[in-house]
Amino acid sequence: MSNGLLKIQSLRTSFKIKDNYYAAVDDVTLEVNKNEIVAIVGESGCGKSALASSVIGLHNKNRTKIDGHIYYRGYDIANASVSELNQLRGSELGMIFQDPLTALNPLMIIGEQIEETLLLHQKMTKQERKKRVLELLNDVGIPRPEYTFNQYPHQLSGGMRQRVVIAIAIANNPSLLIADEPTTALDVTIQSQILDLIMKLKKEMHAGVILITHDLGVVAEMADRVAVMYAGQIVEMAPVTDLFDNPQHPYTRSLLESVPQASSKQDRLYVIQGVVPPLPSLPRTGCRFKTRIPWISEDVHEKEPTLHEINPNHYVRCTCYKHFHFLDEKEGGFTHGAS
Numbered sequence: 001m002s003n004g005l006l007k008i009q010s011l012r013t014s015f016k017i018k019d020n021y022y023a024a025v026d027d028v029t030l031e032v033n034k035n036e037i038v039a040i041v042g043e044s045g046c047g048k049s050a051l052a053s054s055v056i057g058l059h060n061k062n063r064t065k066i067d068g069h070i071y072y073r074g075y076d077i078a079n080a081s082v083s084e085l086n087q088l089r090g091s092e093l094g095m096i097f098q099d100p101l102t103a104l105n106p107l108m109i110i111g112e113q114i115e116e117t118l119l120l121h122q123k124m125t126k127q128e129r130k131k132r133v134l135e136l137l138n139d140v141g142i143p144r145p146e147y148t149f150n151q152y153p154h155q156l157s158g159g160m161r162q163r164v165v166i167a168i169a170i171a172n173n174p175s176l177l178i179a180d181e182p183t184t185a186l187d188v189t190i191q192s193q194i195l196d197l198i199m200k201l202k203k204e205m206h207a208g209v210i211l212i213t214h215d216l217g218v219v220a221e222m223a224d225r226v227a228v229m230y231a232g233q234i235v236e237m238a239p240v241t242d243l244f245d246n247p248q249h250p251y252t253r254s255l256l257e258s259v260p261q262a263s264s265k266q267d268r269l270y271v272i273q274g275v276v277p278p279l280p281s282l283p284r285t286g287c288r289f290k291t292r293i294p295w296i297s298e299d300v301h302e303k304e305p306t307l308h309e310i311n312p313n314h315y316v317r318c319t320c321y322k323h324f325h326f327l328d329e330k331e332g333g334f335t336h337g338a339s
């Protein structure tokens with residue numbers, strides 16, 4: 001794996017709830033190469049953010065247990081110390097999370113917050129730093145960089161704050177960018193500017209990117225590979241075109257079927273029955289998706305589902321995919337109303 005940047009191996013991230021630990025990420029093995037965008041998709045609560053935060057080391061160590069390995073450039077950072085991680089965060093590892101307010105210091109002007117990350121990781125004169133900050137603000141689509149430099153976070157709209165967070169994340173040209181729903185709070189035009197920036201980081205700086213999103217349109221446009229997560233596990237992983245052209249796992253097929261297609265005259269959408277159970281009641285044995293497809297015979301699920309490579313680089317968990325069919329309209333699997 002000469003291009004390998006990040007290699008996650010058999011990762012399990014468990015959170016303490018009352019007196020017990022429950023795995024929110026379980027048996028995840030995933031690689032991200034230089035110059036590659038790996039998208040992670042799945043319903044709310046399936047463990048996408050827990051996975052991303054494990055890579056960055058942001059969990060509260062007193063209430064979180066991490067088993068397995070997270071190799072960054074060959075060095076295992078799964079249980080690295082805060083100081084080791086601080087060295088990496090903001091320089092080698094950039095991160096953009098959903099909520100821009102928590103990422104910014106309310107008492108510091110925007111310019112200084114971006115300067116701070118440069119100061120920590122780069123040798124620059126004060127003038128060079130200021131120039132770079134203005135350049136970054138311009139890059140993320142802030143209309144008057146000189147003016148915004150002196151503003152406080154509360155003086156900016158949610159979209160502007162998110163752009164500042166992104167400026168901080170890319171300030172040091174990170175080799176690995178973790179973007180967790182980076183455009184959720186932004187309107188469509190700003191969204192595409194931000195996605196262009198992430199693309200630029202990949203193309204020009206050869207960065208590896210983990211992109212977490214609910215938007216399958218964004219995945220189709222941006223990703224090189226896609227990992228579909230369900231109940232803490234990867235249930236399907238494939239190059240992006242394979243995943244969209246030839247989805248196999250019942251969950252992936254249901255996800256794709258439940259999204260309106262602008263290009264088709266589809267007048268009905270598939271409804272995935274049920275919800276992802278809360279962490280303490282997640283199924284831990286057998287096929288975790290089984291309870292969402294009760295019309296499929298029990299016998300077709302593996303007792304201990306593993307990932308099978310069904311085509312080069314295309315992996316599917318559990319053999320139930322070979323026997324899956326959708327519930328039809330009469331049985332309540334589809335609903336009308338998509339445009």
Ligand SMILES: Nc1ncnc2c1ncn2[C@@H]1O[C@H](COP(=O)(O)OP(=O)(O)OP(=O)(O)O)[C@@H](O)[C@H]1O
Pocket residue numbers: 015016017024042043044045046047048049050051277278279
């Ligand atoms: N610190 C925590 N302590 C206890 N449980 C947690 C913690 N963080 C997440 N969880 C639980 O772990 C599971 C996975 O959460 P996670 O935030 O990773 O999901 P997600 O796929 O990122 O969802 P979303 O798309 O809504 O962000 C959920 O059941 C969540 O309630």
